[in-house]
Amino acid sequence: MSRGRLLIVGGGQSGLAAARTGRDSGWEPVVLEAGDEPVGSWPRYYDSLRLFSPRRYSAFPNHPFPGDPNGYPDRDEVADYLRSYAKWLDIEVRTNARVTEVAADGPGFTVELADGSHLVGDALIAASGSFANPYVPSIPGQEEFEGRVLHVADYRSPEEFSGQRVVVVGAGNSAVQVAHELAEHARTSLAVRDQVRFAPQVIAGRDLHWWLKLTRADLLPPSVLDKIITGTPVIDAGKYRAALQTAHPEELPMFAEYVPDGVVWPDSSRERVDSVVFASGYRPHLPYLRGLGVLDEAGAPRHDRGISTVLPGLAFLGLEFQRSFSSNTLRGVHRDAGYVVDALARQQRGVVVG
Numbered sequence: 001m002s003r004g005r006l007l008i009v010g011g012g013q014s015g016l017a018a019a020r021t022g023r024d025s026g027w028e029p030v031v032l033e034a035g036d037e038p039v040g041s042w043p044r045y046y047d048s049l050r051l052f053s054p055r056r057y058s059a060f061p062n063h064p065f066p067g068d069p070n071g072y073p074d075r076d077e078v079a080d081y082l083r084s085y086a087k088w089l090d091i092e093v094r095t096n097a098r099v100t101e102v103a104a105d106g107p108g109f110t111v112e113l114a115d116g117s118h119l120v121g122d123a124l125i126a127a128s129g130s131f132a133n134p135y136v137p138s139i140p141g142q143e144e145f146e147g148r149v150l151h152v153a154d155y156r157s158p159e160e161f162s163g164q165r166v167v168v169v170g171a172g173n174s175a176v177q178v179a180h181e182l183a184e185h186a187r188t189s190l191a192v193r194d195q196v197r198f199a200p201q202v203i204a205g206r207d208l209h210w211w212l213k214l215t216r217a218d219l220l221p222p223s224v225l226d227k228i229i230t231g232t233p234v235i236d237a238g239k240y241r242a243a244l245q246t247a248h249p250e251e252l253p254m255f256a257e258y259v260p261d262g263v264v265w266p267d268s269s270r271e272r273v274d275s276v277v278f279a280s281g282y283r284p285h286l287p288y289l290r291g292l293g294v295l296d297e298a299g300a301p302r303h304d305r306g307i308s309t310v311l312p313g314l315a316f317l318g319l320e321f322q323r324s325f326s327s328n329t330l331r332g333v334h335r336d337a338g339y340v341v342d343a344l345a346r347q348q349r350g351v352v353v354g
Contacts, residue, residue: 006124036096048181050073090099129286149275158178218324289301292314
C-alpha cells in the first residue's frame with residue numbers, strides 16, 4: 001500500500017537520493033526540478049572541478065560509477081552519472097518545474113509552480129541545494145571598489161583573468177583548487193582568515209575515503225566533529241601544499257577593506273587588485289518555504305537532522321553537516337535520505353520524531 005505522494009523539490013543528487021529511498025519505502029515520489037534535466041548544479045561548477053573522493057566512494061547504492069573505481073571523476077562525469085541514475089530509477093521527474101511557494105494544506109502540502117500550476121502531496125522534502133545562494137561576506141568599501149567581485153559559483157576558467165592581480169578568498173578545497181590554477185595565469189593570492197589545513201589524500205597506500213569508511217568517521221555527527229576538526233581541511237596529494245609553500249599562490253591574511261583600485265591588507269598597506277574571487281561557501285536556498293514559518297531569520301531551516309522542528313511532514317536533504325561530515329556529498333546523501341524518509345513515515349503513523 002502506498003504511503004502517499006512524496007513531493008521532492010530539487011532534482012540533483014539529494015532529490016534523486018530522496019526519490020530512490022522514498023520509492024523503496026512505499027511512497028510515490030514526484031521530483032520537481034527547476035532546470036532542464038535532473039543533474040542539479042553540477043554543470044554550472046567551474047570547468048576543472050574534480051572530486052576528492054574516488055568513483056567507488058562517490059557512487060549511489062547499486063549503481064556503480066563508470067570508469068576506474070580508484071580514479072577521481074570530474075564535473076561532467078558527475079553530471080552524466082546523475083543523468084543515468086535518474087533514467088535507471090524510472091521515477092516521475094518534472095523538469096522546468098520551478099517551485100515558487102509551498103502551502104501546508106491540512107496534513108499535506110500544496111506546491112505552486114512558476115507556470116501557474118500546482119501539485120498536492122502528502123509529505124515534502126526540500127532538496128533544492130544551495131548553489132543558487134552563494135555567500136559573499138560584507139566587507140567595508142566594496143561599493144567603491146572598481147574591480148570585479150565574484151563568487152566561485154560564477155567562476156569557470158582562469159584564462160579570462162590572465163595578467164591580472166587576483167585575490168581568492170577562502171581556505172577550503174574550492175578556494176585552494178581555484179587559486180592554484182589561477183596562479184598559472186595571473187598573480188594570485190589566497191586570502192584566509194585563519195590558515196589552510198590539509199588532509200592527506202592517500203594514507204599508507206589507501207585513499208582517505210577508504211579509511212573514513214573503515215573507521216566510520218564519515219558518520220560522526222557534527223557535535224563530535226567540532227571537537228576533532230577545526231575548519232574543513234583541504235584534501236591534497238601534495239601539490240597544493242607545495243604550491244603554497246612556494247607562494248604560487250601566496251597565502252595571506254584576509255584583507256581588511258576595499259579601496260577603489262584594490263584592497264587594504266591588515267598591516268595597512270594598499271595594493272591594486274583587479275579581481276576578488278570568493279570561495280566562501282553557500283547558504284540553503286529555500287525561498288519557496290518562507291510563508292510556512294519553518295525558516296529562521298537568516299533563511300536557514302529549523303530542523304533536527306533534516307526533520308523540520310516546526311511542521312510535521314516536512315524534511316530537508318543535502319544540508320551541510322546535516323547529520324555527518326558527508327551529508328551533502330554524493331557518498332553520504334543516501335544515508336541521510338534513508339533517515340528523513342523513515343522519519344516522515346513514522347510521523348505519518350503518529351510517532352513523535354526526535
